[in-house]
Every structure is written in structure tokens, then in C-alpha cells.
Amino acid sequence: MQAGARAMAAHRARALTAIAGREPYFGQGVALYVQDVSVSFDGFKALNALTLTIAVGELRCIIGPNGAGKTTMMDCITGKTRPDSGRLFFGSNIDLLRLTEPEIAQIGVGRKFQKPTVYEQLSVFENLELALKADRGVRAALFHRLSDAQRGRIDEVLALIHLQHEAQRTAGLLSHGQKQWLEIGMLLMQDPKLLLLDEPVAGMTDEETERTAELFLSLEGRHSLVVVEHDMKFVEQLTQGRKRVTVLHEGGVLAEGLLSEVQANEKVVEVYLGR
Ligand SMILES: Nc1ncnc2c1ncn2[C@@H]1O[C@H](COP(=O)(O)OP(=O)(O)OP(=O)(O)O)[C@@H](O)[C@H]1O
Numbered sequence: 001m002q003a004g005a006r007a008m009a010a011h012r013a014r015a016l017t018a019i020a021g022r023e024p025y026f027g028q029g030v031a032l033y034v035q036d037v038s039v040s041f042d043g044f045k046a047l048n049a050l051t052l053t054i055a056v057g058e059l060r061c062i063i064g065p066n067g068a069g070k071t072t073m074m075d076c077i078t079g080k081t082r083p084d085s086g087r088l089f090f091g092s093n094i095d096l097l098r099l100t101e102p103e104i105a106q107i108g109v110g111r112k113f114q115k116p117t118v119y120e121q122l123s124v125f126e127n128l129e130l131a132l133k134a135d136r137g138v139r140a141a142l143f144h145r146l147s148d149a150q151r152g153r154i155d156e157v158l159a160l161i162h163l164q165h166e167a168q169r170t171a172g173l174l175s176h177g178q179k180q181w182l183e184i185g186m187l188l189m190q191d192p193k194l195l196l197l198d199e200p201v202a203g204m205t206d207e208e209t210e211r212t213a214e215l216f217l218s219l220e221g222r223h224s225l226v227v228v229e230h231d232m233k234f235v236e237q238l239t240q241g242r243k244r245v246t247v248l249h250e251g252g253v254l255a256e257g258l259l260s261e262v263q264a265n266e267k268v269v270e271v272y273l274g275r
């Protein structure tokens with residue numbers, strides 16, 4: 001049993017070294033390539049030959065009715081769910097189907113779930129510090145001294161997420177929206193190339209929602225972002241009348257185009273917007 005655990009740990013260490021030396025290649029302009037991905041749950045097709053490409057630095061909004069497969073798509077990209085068939089590439093060279101969930105996170109794919117998961121008892125600053133040194137244990141990380149560059153990066157992220165005046169505040173005392181921003185900040189500490197955000201503004205006030213849109217717009221370019229949302233005002237703010245959105249329905253792409261175009265699309269109105 002112990003030997004088995006040691007062998008597993010050794011295997012894991014070797015695998016991590018292998019991917020550490022294998023950087024995703026973005027030279028062809030593709031951040032994420034989803035090709036013909038299908039997943040069934042008890043015979044029900046949650047994803048049905050889904051095909052989608054996200055460009056480097058792109059901010060793509062994905063909309064669609066409940067049960068369309070939006071969250072399942074993120075589960076497949078992050079390795080939480082294994083597709084029955086299809087291909088998933090990060091950059092043009094990393095086959096995500098060959099990596100485990102932690103390896104996918106380590107290679108530069110960050111994911112934000114709907115419910116914020118911050119360390120409530122720690123300060124905002126300490127949460128970011130921990131995220132920066134996620135490879136150490138909590139105690140070891142907090143006792144480990146920060147370099148000037150690391151401190152600088154935390155200050156930069158604090159400014160991005162509008163929490164520079166709350167740095168010493170206990171995270172548990174933040175508003176719901178601020179906790180969401182802190183969690184996004186924690187993801188940013190790892191400098192992910194691709195960020196997946198599932199309903200990031202659910203439960204936020206209008207003002208928090210607007211600020212979140214500003215935050216995402218400021219991340220566009222440096223990161224690729226895939227944002228799933230039902231809040232159309234938010235999607236409108238993110239797309240600025242010029243970005244493409246994707247409409248998912250029954251596990252596939254129903255329509256893709258400018259928000260104004262998909263809003264005028266009869267099929268889209270029928271299954272989603274006209275409700
Ligand atoms: N682990 C699972 N086991 C069984 N069925 C699942 C599982 N995960 C998802 N499903 C089903 O797959 C379909 C797609 O679900 P998914 O959560 O991806 O939809 P969604 O587009 O994110 O919807 P929403 O807008 O409500 O969040 C749904 O019918 C759901 O019930």
C-alpha cells in the first residue's frame with residue numbers, strides 16, 4: 001500500500017516535470033480548440049459534437065438555455081469530465097485529454113466556479129499570497145518570505161480587482177461581489193493563459209456587475225477568457241457591439257456571431273431569448 005502510494009507520487013512528479021517542460025504553443029493564434037466533443041450521461045447527450053475555437057487574447061461570451069451544456073463544456077476543458085469522443089487542444093500542441101485535472105490547471109487553464117472559495121479567516125493579501133505559492137502547504141506558504149517581484153505582482157492584482165484598500169481585511173468580511181473578485185485575483189496570481197468563468201456575476205449588484213465587466217475587459221488580450229453568462233446586460237457590456245458570442249443549445253453550437261446578430265436569429269429567440 002505504502003509502496004503503491006510512493007509509486008503514485010513518483011509517477012505524478014515525473015508527469016509534472018514532463019508537462020513543466022512542455023509549454024503550450026500559441027504561435028498559430030489559437031488558445032483553445034474544441035473539436036467534435038461529445039459526452040453522455042446515462043444516454044443523454046450533454047455535449048453533442050461540440051466544436052469551438054477561442055483565439056489567443058480573445059474574450060468570448062457563451063450563452064444558451066439551462067441544460068445547454070455550458071458547464072459540461074468547462075468540465076471537459078478542465079479535465080473534470082472525460083468526453084466520450086472528440087479532441088481538446090490548449091494552444092496548438094497540448095492535448096488536454098492526455099492531462100489530469102491538476103496538470104491542466106498547472107499548465108495555464110484557470111477556472112472560476114460560481115460559488116467563491118476563498119480562505120475566509122485570512123486577509124485578502126494572504127489569500128493572494130497563498131494562491132501565488134499554491135505548491136506549498138498553507139503554513140509553509142505564509143511563513144515563506146515574498147520576493148519584491150511577488151509583492152509587486154500581488155499589488156498589481158489588488159489594483160486590478162479593486163481591492164487595494166481592502167488588502168488587510170479578513171476575506172470573510174467582504175461582500176459577495178468582492179469575494180468573487182478576490183477569487184478571480186487568486187486565479188490571476190498563477191497567470192493563466194486561459195480563464196474559464198461560469199456565471200461570474202450571478203448574485204452581484206448592478207454596480208458590482210459593471211465593475212466585473214470592466215475587470216474582464218482589462219484582462220482581455222493578456223489572457224483568453226471564456227465567459228458563460230445569462231445576464232444579457234453584462235454580455236452586452238463585454239462584447240461592446242463588436243465581439244462574437246456563441247449560443248449553445250442541446251450540447252452544440254446553435255449560432256455564433258455578433259450579439260445583435262444572434263439576438264435577431266429566429267432559432268436563438270425561440271430556444272433562449274424569447275422566453
Ligand atoms: N454529472 C452529471 N450527471 C448527469 N447529468 C448531468 C451531469 N452534468 C450535467 N448533466 C446534464 O447535462 C445537461 C447539461 O448540463 P450543464 O450543466 O452543462 O448545462 P448548462 O448549460 O451549464 O446549464 P445552466 O445554464 O443551467 O447552468 C443537463 O441536462 C444536465 O442535467
Ligand SMILES: [Mg+2]
Pocket residue numbers: 070071072198
Ligand atoms: Mg451551468
